[in-house]
Amino acid sequence: MSVTWARGFVANGAAAGIKPGGLADLALVAAVSGAVPAAATFTTNKSCAAPVVVSRAHLAATAGRAAAVILNSGCANAATGAAGLVAAERMATAVAGPLGAGVEEVLVCSTGLIGFALPIETIEAAAPALVGGRGRSPDHATAAATAILTTDTHPKQVTRDGGTFRVGGMAKGAGMIAPNMATMLAVLTTDAQASPEVLSAALSRAVEGTFNALIVDGCTSTNDTVIVLASGEAGAPSPAELTATLADVCADLAYQLAADAEGATRVAEIRVVGAASDADARLAARAVAGSLLVKVSLFGADPYWGRIVSELGASGAAFDPDRVRVAYGATTVVEEGVGVAHDAAAAAAHLAGSDVEISCDLGLGSGTASVLTTDLGHAYIDENMRTS
Amino acid sequence: MSVTWARGFVANGAAAGIKPGGLADLALVAAVSGAVPAAATFTTNKSCAAPVVVSRAHLAATAGRAAAVILNSGCANAATGAAGLVAAERMATAVAGPLGAGVEEVLVCSTGLIGFALPIETIEAAAPALVGGRGRSPDHATAAATAILTTDTHPKQVTRDGGTFRVGGMAKGAGMIAPNMATMLAVLTTDAQASPEVLSAALSRAVEGTFNALIVDGCTSTNDTVIVLASGEAGAPSPAELTATLADVCADLAYQLAADAEGATRVAEIRVVGAASDADARLAARAVAGSLLVKVSLFGADPYWGRIVSELGASGAAFDPDRVRVAYGATTVVEEGVGVAHDAAAAAAHLAGSDVEISCDLGLGSGTASVLTTDLGHAYIDENMRTS
Numbered sequence: 001m002s003v004t005w006a007r008g009f010v011a012n013g014a015a016a017g018i019k020p021g022g023l024a025d026l027a028l029v030a031a032v033s034g035a036v037p038a039a040a041t042f043t044t045n046k047s048c049a050a051p052v053v054v055s056r057a058h059l060a061a062t063a064g065r066a067a068a069v070i071l072n073s074g075c076a077n078a079a080t081g082a083a084g085l086v087a088a089e090r091m092a093t094a095v096a097g098p099l100g101a102g103v104e105e106v107l108v109c110s111t112g113l114i115g116f117a118l119p120i121e122t123i124e125a126a127a128p129a130l131v132g133g134r135g136r137s138p139d140h141a142t143a144a145a146t147a148i149l150t151t152d153t154h155p156k157q158v159t160r161d162g163g164t165f166r167v168g169g170m171a172k173g174a175g176m177i178a179p180n181m182a183t184m185l186a187v188l189t190t191d192a193q194a195s196p197e198v199l200s201a202a203l204s205r206a207v208e209g210t211f212n213a214l215i216v217d218g219c220t221s222t223n224d225t226v227i228v229l230a231s232g233e234a235g236a237p238s239p240a241e242l243t244a245t246l247a248d249v250c251a252d253l254a255y256q257l258a259a260d261a262e263g264a265t266r267v268a269e270i271r272v273v274g275a276a277s278d279a280d281a282r283l284a285a286r287a288v289a290g291s292l293l294v295k296v297s298l299f300g301a302d303p304y305w306g307r308i309v310s311e312l313g314a315s316g317a318a319f320d321p322d323r324v325r326v327a328y329g330a331t332t333v334v335e336e337g338v339g340v341a342h343d344a345a346a347a348a349a350h351l352a353g354s355d356v357e358i359s360c361d362l363g364l365g366s367g368t369a370s371v372l373t374t375d376l377g378h379a380y381i382d383e384n385m386r387t388s
Numbered sequence: 389m390s391v392t393w394a395r396g397f398v399a400n401g402a403a404a405g406i407k408p409g410g411l412a413d414l415a416l417v418a419a420v421s422g423a424v425p426a427a428a429t430f431t432t433n434k435s436c437a438a439p440v441v442v443s444r445a446h447l448a449a450t451a452g453r454a455a456a457v458i459l460n461s462g463c464a465n466a467a468t469g470a471a472g473l474v475a476a477e478r479m480a481t482a483v484a485g486p487l488g489a490g491v492e493e494v495l496v497c498s499t500g501l502i503g504f505a506l507p508i509e510t511i512e513a514a515a516p517a518l519v520g521g522r523g524r525s526p527d528h529a530t531a532a533a534t535a536i537l538t539t540d541t542h543p544k545q546v547t548r549d550g551g552t553f554r555v556g557g558m559a560k561g562a563g564m565i566a567p568n569m570a571t572m573l574a575v576l577t578t579d580a581q582a583s584p585e586v587l588s589a590a591l592s593r594a595v596e597g598t599f600n601a602l603i604v605d606g607c608t609s610t611n612d613t614v615i616v617l618a619s620g621e622a623g624a625p626s627p628a629e630l631t632a633t634l635a636d637v638c639a640d641l642a643y644q645l646a647a648d649a650e651g652a653t654r655v656a657e658i659r660v661v662g663a664a665s666d667a668d669a670r671l672a673a674r675a676v677a678g679s680l681l682v683k684v685s686l687f688g689a690d691p692y693w694g695r696i697v698s699e700l701g702a703s704g705a706a707f708d709p710d711r712v713r714v715a716y717g718a719t720t721v722v723e724e725g726v727g728v729a730h731d732a733a734a735a736a737a738h739l740a741g742s743d744v745e746i747s748c749d750l751g752l753g754s755g756t757a758s759v760l761t762t763d764l765g766h767a768y769i770d771e772n773m774r775t776s
Contacts (some may be wrong), residue, residue: 044702045698045699045701045702045704046700046702046705046708046709047697047698047700047701047709047725048701048706048709076694077725078698079694079696079697079709079722079725079727080696080726081710081724081725081726083726111392113692113694114692114694114695114697114698114728115693115694115697115722115726116693116728179604221695221698222697222698222701230764275394292764293772294771296772296773297766297772297773299769299773299776300773300774301773302773303772304501304502304503304505305503306464306466306467306501306502306532307502307608308468308608309435309466309502309503309610310433310435310466310502311611312434312435313433313436313610314432314433314435317434317655319434321433321434321435321436321467322469334467334503335467337435337467338468338469338503339467339471339503339504376680376769377769377773378766378769379686380684381687381764381766381769384681384684384685384688385684385685385687385688385690385765386685386688386690
C-alpha cells in the first residue's frame with residue numbers, strides 16, 4: 001500500500017521489455033480526476049537526464065499541475081542528447097492519450113544506466129495496457145513500486161495518516177545516493193487540498209531534511225526526482241501540517257533507501273550538535289557520513305574514532321579540536337578532543353548492530369544536523385565494479 | 389638514494405620500538421652544517437596533529453631555518469591534547485642535543501593511528517643512537533625512507549639533477565590521500581642556494597600541481613607535511629629553475645604514492661581541458677578522480693563513461709552536457725555529450741592496464757587540470773575495515 005492509499009489515485013506496473021528477462025520496468029501513478037496540483041524537486045546535476053528536462057518543462061507549462069507520472073527502470077535516458085528528449089516526450093504522450101490528459105500534464109522519470117538510447121517503441125507498445133490495467137488496490141501500488149527498482153532488493157512503500165488527509169509514497173534508491181538527491185526516484189500522493197505553491201514549498205522542506213540528508217556513496221545522479229501529486233479529495237491542512245506529514249513520509253522512505261543501499265549491512269545516523277550554525281553542522285555531519293574511511297570502518301564495526309575527529313576537522317565547519325565530544329550510541333569515547341576511558345564492549349556492541357548512532361558535539365554553538373549513511377564493504381565493490 | 393644525494397645532508401633510520409615486532413619506525417634527516425633555509429606545507433585539517441603545530445611554530449620562530457627533521461611512524465600523535473604537544477617538543481629536543489642544534493631548529497613529523505599517546509620515552513631512548521649512526525650513504529637514506537612507512541609496501545625515494553644543483557626526496561603515503569595533502573609525509577633536500585622565502589614559494593607551487601593533485605580516498609589527514617631543506621652547498625638557481633625541479637621531484641613521489649596506495653591495482657590520470665577556467669578544470673577533474681563509482685569502475689576496468697559524465701555535471705564546474713568529449717586513452721567514447729561508435733576493444737585494453745588516462749574536454753574554454761587517482765577494490769576494504 002503506498003501511492004494509492006490517499007483518495008483519488010490509481011497506479012500500475014508492468015514488464016514492458018526494457019529490462020531483459022521479463023522483469024517489471026514500467027510504472028504509472030495517476031490522479032483519477034485528471035490534472036491536480038503537483039510539485040517536484042530534481043537533481044542539481046548539470047548532466048541531468050532527458051526526463052528531468054521534460055518533467056521540469058511540463059510542470060512549468062502547467063503552472064504546477066499534473067495528471068500522471070510514468071516511470072521506467074532499465075534505462076536512465078541520460079547522456080542521450082536531442083534523441084533522448086524526443087523519447088522522453090513520446091513517453092509522456094504514450095500515456096497521455098489513453099488517460100485523456102494533456103501531454104504536459106504527464107511527468108516522466110527514468111532510472112538505469114546512463115548513455116543508452118531509451119527503447120521508446122517498447123514503452124509505447126506497453127503503455128495502453130499499463131493505463132488500461134490501472135487500479136487502486138495495494139497490489140496495483142506494489143506493482144508500480146516494483147517496476148521502478150534497479151539494484152534495490154525490494155520495493156519501498158509508505159503511508160501516513162495526517163489526520164484529515166493521507167499521504168502515501170514509493171521510492172527506489174540503491175547506489176549513487178548523496179545530498180541534493182541521488183539516483184533516487186520517489187512519487188508521493190496525498191488527498192490534501194493544497195495549491196501548487198504550498199505543495200512545492202512543503203515538498204522542498206520535506207526533502208531537505210530527509211532525502212537530502214542521506215549519503216550512500218557521495219555521487220549525485222543524473223535522474224533524481226521526487227514528485228508529489230495532491231488530489232484535494234480530503235482535508236485542507238495548514239502548510240505546517242502538510243510539510244510535517246510529507247517529511248515523515250520522506251524520512252521513512254529515506255531510511256528504507258539507506259537500509260537497502262547497494263551492499264550495505266548497517267545504517268548509521270551521524271548527529272552533529274554544538275556547531276557554530278546549522279549550516280556548519282550539516283557540513284560536519286556530511287563530511288563524516290560521506291567519508292570513505294568512516295564507511296569502511298562501519299563495515300568492519302571498528303571503533304576507530306580518530307577518523308571521525310579527522311573528518312570533522314577537514315569538513316570546513318568551524319572546529320576546535322580541543323572541544324569535540326564523540327559518542328557511539330550512549331558510549332562517549334572522546335571528550336575535549338582526546339580519547340577517554342569508556343566501556344569498550346558497549347561501544348563495540350553498538351557498532352556491531354544494524355543501526356548505529358554516532359554523535360559529535362562540537363562544543364561551539366547551537367547548530368545541529370543529522371545525516372544518514374551506510375557502511376561500505378565488499379558487496380558494494382562487487383555490485384559496482386562492472387555494469388555488464 | 390634520496391635525501392642524502394644533495395650535498396650537505398645525512399640521514400638515518402631505526403627501530404625504536406614504537407611499532408611492535410622490531411619494525412623501523414624512527415627517521416632522521418639532518419643538514420651537516422647546522423641550520424639551513426627550510427620551508428614546509430602542512431595539512432589544512434583543523435584537527436591537525438601535535439607535530440604539525442610544533443613544526444609550524446618552530447619554522448616561524450627561526451624565520452625559515454632548520455637543522456634537522458625527526459619523523460616517526462606507528463603513532464600519529466594526533467587528538468592527543470596538551471600532552472601530545474609536550475611529546476612533540478620532547479621529540480625535537482631528543483635529537484637537538486646530540487646534533488648540537490637548537491630545539492626550534494628541529495622539525496617533527498608523525499604518522500600512524502590517531503588518538504594514541506606517543507611513546508616519547510621510547511623515542512628519547514633511541515634518539516642518541518639514531519643521531520650517532522647518521523650518514524650520507526644510500527643505505528642511510530633508505531633506512532630513513534623505510535622508517536616512515538605505515539601501510540606502504542615499499543619506500544619511496546627520488547633524485548633529480550637540476551644542473552647546478554641536486555634535489556632528493558622521500559615520502560610515505562598509502563591511504564587518506566586527498567587534495568590539500570593527505571596522510572603523506574615528504575622530506576626533500578637540495579644543495580641549491582635559496583632564501584627561506586624563495587624556497588617556500590617554490591615548494592608551495594611544486595606541491596600544488598603534484599601532491600595536491602592526487603586523490604586516493606578523499607580524506608585529508610591530520611598529519612600531512614612536506615618539508616624542504618636547502619644546504620646551499622651548490623649552485624644558486626633561479627626561482628623558476630628551483631620550482632621546476634622541486635615539482636619534478638614531487639610529481640615523481642606523488643606517482644609513487646598513487647601506485648602504492650592501499651589496495652590499488654592501477655593509477656589513473658584524469659585530464660580535463662576546455663573548462664571555463666583552470667579552477668573549474670580542477671573542480672571537474674577532482675570530482676571524477678574522487679568519485680567512488682568511478683574508482684570502483686576502474687577496479688573493474690569497466691568502460692562505463694556514464695559515471696564520468698555524471699560526475700562532471702555534479703562537480704560544480706560550468707558544464708554543458710551537449711559539449712563534453714570523453715576519451716579512454718586514445719579512444720574517444722563520448723562526443724557532444726552522447727556515446728559515439730568506437731573501438732571497444734581498444735578502450736577495454738586501455739582500462740585493463742596499470743596506467744589509465746581519462747580525458748575530458750568540456751568544450752567551454754581553455755581551463756586545464758590533471759589529477760591522479762587510483763582504483764578502489766576489495767583490498768582497500770580489507771585494509772581499512774579494522775585498524776586492529
